[in-house]
Amino acid sequence: MTENQGRTVPTEAYVTELDDRITGSVFTPDDAGYSAAVAGFNLLSQHRPGLVVAASTTADVQAAVAFAAAHDLPVGVMATGHQPFPLADGFLLITTGEMDAVEIDADRSVARVGAGARVSDIVELAQTAGLAPLHGASPTVGAVGFTLGGGLSPFLGRTHGWAADHILSIEVVTPDGVLRRVSAETEPELFWGLRGGRSNFGVVTELEIELFPVTSFYGGGIHYAAGDVEAVLRAFSEVVRNAPDGFTCSVALLNLPPIPEVPELLRGRLVAHVRVVHLGSDEEAEKLIAPFRAIGPAVSDTVGRHPYSEFDAVHADPADPAPYEEHSTALTDLPAEAVDRLVENARLIVGSPVTALEIRHLGGALAKRPSAASPIAARDAVFNVWGVTFGPPEVVDAGITVLREMVERLEPWATGHTITNFAGRDDRAEQVFTAEDLDRLRRLKRQYDPRNLFRVNNHNITPE
Ligand SMILES: Cc1cc2nc3c(=O)[nH]c(=O)nc-3n(C[C@H](O)[C@H](O)[C@H](O)COP(=O)(O)OP(=O)(O)OC[C@H]3O[C@@H](n4cnc5c(N)ncnc54)[C@H](O)[C@@H]3O)c2cc1C
Incomplete structure (x- = not known):
């Protein structure tokens, strides 16, 4: 050079x-x-x-x-x-975008996923066999980055747990240029570290992941006007209290700009977007969301029985590239005082450069620690609060400052860790791993990448 x-x-x-x-x-x-x-x-x-x-x-x-x-x-x-x-x-x-092959083995309920495959590629193919992987809200996210970052599914996560805990084997090129097939049997320590440490230990060329039977869900999104936001947040804290594992709910406070690309319904105003996914009966789901229904008429409502292939409509995340920064924290609890702080945040978001603030319910199988658990620091989290600010650098700079203040307001209930996939640009390895896991990951780094060649575009685990 x-x-x-x-x-x-x-x-x-x-x-x-x-x-x-x-x-x-x-x-x-x-x-x-x-x-x-x-x-x-x-x-x-x-x-x-x-x-x-x-x-x-x-x-x-x-x-x-x-x-x-x-x-x-x-x-x-x-x-x-x-x-x-x-x-x-x-x-x-x-x-890795070109290495996007996906193969489904329906008999074993397993997918082999190339490094460049996106979530939508796997869901589409797996659905032909009535199966689905653990995946996130957005169809355009990379399946390997998502899964190796823990993988929090707002569809199947509370039922089956973290995506990283459902990896069966990993094909990886380690920093010495060697191609290895790594599993709990062949190289258990590297297998453990990759399922969270991602590109710290090489380039994963293929994952073998478990799939789960599901062909439809009862759910969708409900938009409520600004005047109902406080009622929505209070209903959310009530709804999640009784939720069975098959029911997942989140609320996003949307503060989208008044630009033509944004649907008129959401343009330039505060809206609360309730996201619901239920894997049980329609009747059970309606009972669970009764506190939301009691608020009164919504601005729009897509809750109903949907084919699983329509999963992306629930969160309706943006599909096109955009400039943004994000910031998040994981919470152990959501008492009334924390809801008050969220309500306060909802007031502050109006007219601010923060585009969205989401509170998502975790728990269920996400709180369990399987025997071969991957290094996920947020197993004790019951909620995740994640915000995003879109726009040119000067807007985003201002937005991230406001977002930090909003997240800090929830500090009394914070677990002290950030979920890897929701970490922002400034989050470091110390934020996304527990101290104990980080020590163990560093030992692994010394073994596989002692020169720390793989130190860019990741939460770098330094060998020291
Ligand atoms: C709109 C939106 C919605 C989201 N929803 C969810 C959600 O519901 N649940 C959730 O858990 N996350 C969610 N995420 C976060 C997303 O899962 C993470 O940003 C994830 O890291 C994206 O992976 P990627 O490969 O697409 O991105 P990249 O930025 O390309 O990669 C992310 C990280 O993975 C590493 N990586 C990627 N490929 C490989 C490989 N082959 N080998 C080794 N390392 C690799 C990269 O080096 C980098 O460190 C969402 C993000 C957005 C923007």
Whole structure:
């Protein structure tokens, strides 16, 4: 690499050496395809790597990692770029978007998932066999990043637990360039660490994950006008108190800007969006949501029986790339005083640069610790509070300050940890792992990545 006008630029010979070993594409900052290759879902998370390998095969990943190791280059891994991390330059970025194969073994209820597959790819295929993986709210999120980050499913999580606990095996290229098939039987310690440590220990090229039988759900979204927000938050705290594991509920306070891209119903006003998913009967679900129904007429209501393939309509998360920052905290409890603080936040969000603040119910199977539990710090969390601010950098800078204040207001009930998948750009390994797990992860890091080559675009676990 050489320095040119403050940018780290690889020499031609260097690029040729790498290019010769890769069947996918290699980009440098001067190439026409570079901007598209580094672009992720979050438009504020554009790293400036010196080299990009858009891998199309496992052999590409091995060659790229071996090249980085030989040249002592830091490595970052990106699938879709949904999660923000500190920005970096001059490193080697491996993108996995092209490795998006998914195979379903219906007899075993198992999916083999390529590194670049998105949540929607698996759900779509698994549904042909009446099955579904543990997945999140958004269909565009990368399945491997989601699952290795713990994987909190607002559909199946309270029934079956964390997605990371349902990985059967992992194919990974470790920082020494070796391709390993890792499971609880073959390499239990690395298997444990990858299911939370993600790209700290290499590039995962394939996951084998469990699938669960489900073909429909009773649920959807209910929008309530600003005047009902306090009643909605109070009803939420009542509804979740009696919820069976098959019932999941969250409330998002939406403060969307008055722009044409936003549906008129939600444009430029505060709205409470209740999200409900029930895996039992319609009647049982209606009984459970009675406190919401008692509030009075809603602005819109899609709650009903839906085919499982329509899961993405429940949260209705944005499908197009956008600039945003996020911040969150996990809570152990939601007493009346915490609800008061949420109500206060609902007042403060109006006219602020914060776009949404969501409180999600956890618990159920998410609170259990299976015998081969992965390093998830938030098993004691009963709620997750997550906020997001969309817009250009100056708006987002102001938004993240307000968001932090809102989250701090809930500090008395905070677990002290952040759920890995909901961590913001400034969260570090100390926030997403318990101290005990982090010690153990560091020992693993010393074994598999003693030079800490894999230190970009992750919650870096330093070997020291
Ligand atoms: C709208 C929206 C809704 C969401 N809803 C949920 C939800 O309901 N539940 C939930 O748990 N999360 C949710 N998330 C968070 C999401 O799961 C995380 O942002 C997750 O990290 C995204 O993974 P990715 O691979 O798409 O993103 P990336 O930013 O590409 O990757 C995220 C991390 O995973 C690592 N990684 C990716 N691929 C590999 C690989 N092959 N090998 C090793 N490491 C890899 C990356 O290095 C990075 O550290 C949501 C996010 C958004 C934006």
